[in-house]
Each structure stands twice: as C-alpha cells, then as structure tokens.
Amino acid sequence: MKFTKMQGCGNDYIYVNGFAEEIEAAQKPALVRRLSDRHFGIGGDGVIFINPGKAAEFEMEMYNADGSRAQMCGNGIRCVAKYVYDNGLTDRTRITIESFGQVKYLDLTPGADGKVSLVRVNMGAPILEAAQVPVVSANAQAVDEEITVGGVVYRMTCVSMGNPHAVVFVKDTDDLRDFAIEEIGPRFECHERFPERVNTEFVRIIDESRVQMRVWERGTGETLACGTGCCATVVACVLNGLTADRIVVELLGGELECEWDRAKNTVYMTGPAETVFEGSVEV
Numbered sequence: 001m002k003f004t005k006m007q008g009c010g011n012d013y014i015y016v017n018g019f020a021e022e023i024e025a026a027q028k029p030a031l032v033r034r035l036s037d038r039h040f041g042i043g044g045d046g047v048i049f050i051n052p053g054k055a056a057e058f059e060m061e062m063y064n065a066d067g068s069r070a071q072m073c074g075n076g077i078r079c080v081a082k083y084v085y086d087n088g089l090t091d092r093t094r095i096t097i098e099s100f101g102q103v104k105y106l107d108l109t110p111g112a113d114g115k116v117s118l119v120r121v122n123m124g125a126p127i128l129e130a131a132q133v134p135v136v137s138a139n140a141q142a143v144d145e146e147i148t149v150g151g152v153v154y155r156m157t158c159v160s161m162g163n164p165h166a167v168v169f170v171k172d173t174d175d176l177r178d179f180a181i182e183e184i185g186p187r188f189e190c191h192e193r194f195p196e197r198v199n200t201e202f203v204r205i206i207d208e209s210r211v212q213m214r215v216w217e218r219g220t221g222e223t224l225a226c227g228t229g230c231c232a233t234v235v236a237c238v239l240n241g242l243t244a245d246r247i248v249v250e251l252l253g254g255e256l257e258c259e260w261d262r263a264k265n266t267v268y269m270t271g272p273a274e275t276v277f278e279g280s281v282e283v
Contacts, residue, residue, distance in 0.1 A: 005042060006079040007273075008271055013044050013046050013062075014047045015083055019050070027283075028047075028063060028067075029067030032047040046073075048076050049061040056097055057084075060073075065220045070100075071102070072099050072161060074161075074226070081108055082115070093108040102124070105121075119271065121268065121270075124161075124266060126265075126267055136194075143239050155168070160232075167203055168188075170203065176213070181202060201226070202216075206250070211233065211243065213230065227271065235260050245261070
C-alpha cells in the first residue's frame with residue numbers, strides 16, 4: 001500500500017489514496033494502530049483515507065492512533081486539500097471535503113513551486129448546546145462552568161467543531177511548556193461528564209490577539225497541534241470576553257490563525273500543510 005506522511009503544525013497523519021488503494025473496513029482499525037506506532041510502524045497521530053466524496057468532491061475518512069474513528073481534524077483536512085491538489089486529483093483552488101457527513105469549504109494557496117503551502121478552511125458554525133457537544137451539564141451551554149478533575153476544580157467552556165472540546169484557561173503560569181498535561185489530559189478525556197470522551201485545550205491568554213495552547217486529543221494523547229481545538233479556543237475566548245474575534249494560536253508545532261465571524265456564525269482557520277515523505281508498506 002502506498003502512503004504519504006503529511007503534517008500541519010506538527011499534527012502528523014499517514015495519508016492513503018482511497019481512489020487507488022482498497023482496504024476492507026474491518027481491517028482498518030488494526031491497520032491504523034500498526035501504522036501509527038512510532039516505534040514499529042510509520043508513526044503518526046493517526047491515518048486518513050482520502051476517498052471519493054458523496055456530498056462533496058472528496059471524503060476524509062479519519063482514524064485516531066488507537067484505531068477509533070474521528071469526526072474532524074482541522075490540520076488533517078488542510079493536508080487532504082494539499083494532497084488532492086498536489087497529486088492532480090483536482091486543479092481547483094476552492095474545493096469541498098466531507099468528513100463524518102460534514103462538508104467543509106477550503107481555499108488553497110499554491111506557492112511558487114505550484115504546490116499548496118497554505119489552506120483556509122471554513123469550519124462552519126460552532127456547536128454550543130451542551131447536549132450536542134456532548135457534555136453533561138445542568139445548563140443549556142457549558143460556558144465558564146466548573147468541573148472537578150482529579151480533586152482539582154477547573155473552569156471549562158465546551159464547544160463542538162464536529163468533535164467535542166473542553167477549553168480550560170490556565171492563569172497560574174507564564175508558560176504552558178511546564179504544564180502537567182500528561183497527568184491532567186487523560187483525566188479530562190475520560191471524565192464521566194463527557195459521554196463520547198473529549199479533546200481538552202489548555203489555554204494561556206497572551207493578549208487580545210494571541211494565545212498559547214496545548215492540547216490533549218482523545219484517542220491519541222498530546223499532539224503538537226489541533227485545528228478544531230484552535231477553532232474551539234477562539235470561540236471560548238470570545239464567549240469569555242478574553243480576546244478579539246480573530247487570534248493567533250501558538251502551538252508546540254507552530255501557529256494557526258482562527259477567526260469567529262459572529263455575524264455569519266462561522267469559524268475560519270488558516271494554516272500550513274506540508275508533505276514529509278512518501279513510501280509503501282506491506283498490509
């Protein structure tokens with residue numbers, strides 16, 4: 001099976017051309033776990049199969065590193081856009097990609113070499129209703145809401161961008177690099193208030209236009225970036241009166257620009273996409 005390793009701000013996945021490669025659905029979870037292993041496989045945060053779309057031009061069939069299906073990945077969908085353009089599956093610079101039944105609209109910016117270097121994604125409207133995130137809450141929306149995790153009380157704002165996020169603002173540190181995410185992240189992910197588990201963003205406000213973020217992704221662990229997490233973060237920042245509607249999010253793997261156009265109730269994300277290497281593997 002041929003594959004391409006790609007990354008967006010360090011959020012790396014193994015990409016498989018579903019137009020050319022046929023893998024039985026029942027085989028995919030075990031295959032994903034093997035390929036994602038960073039010691040015995042190719043290594044990545046998961047595997048994404050690029051298939052013909054039904055409601056869009058292309059489909060992103062995404063799996064986490066543990067073999068579970070994922071609904072959406074902002075960094076992953078930018079790389080899908082780069083893949084289909086760079087490999088001649090489309091010559092259009094405005095395309096549609098569906099993932100888990102959701103259609104996203106993407107604008108591609110080719111560089112001087114004719115390859116896509118930057119992608120802007122219309123991520124659609126944020127979902128704030130607690131039952132749809134989903135998060136167990138006594139309120140219609142979980143905004144600046146208390147949660148006790150590991151005996152410590154945190155305040156979270158929950159947003160779905162097609163997948164569930166809990167945004168937690170960290171105020172007692174000047175830098176998140178020393179934050180104990182490997183201890184705290186799994187406790188959030190599997191907390192009883194999140195019936196489908198949750199992605200958790202730990203965010204430090206730098207100023208009204210810039211924040212720092214680390215993320216613990218369900219089914220994967222800490223990743224260097226999370227596009228949907230950045231989108232959820234700008235929504236949470238605005239809802240809590242902490243930033244402007246457009247911000248730059250500093251991640252371990254780079255920076256993403258996110259904007260919540262409240263008049264249109266639409267979130268936009270802009271960032272890079274890069275090819276790391278190509279190869280083939282026995283399946």
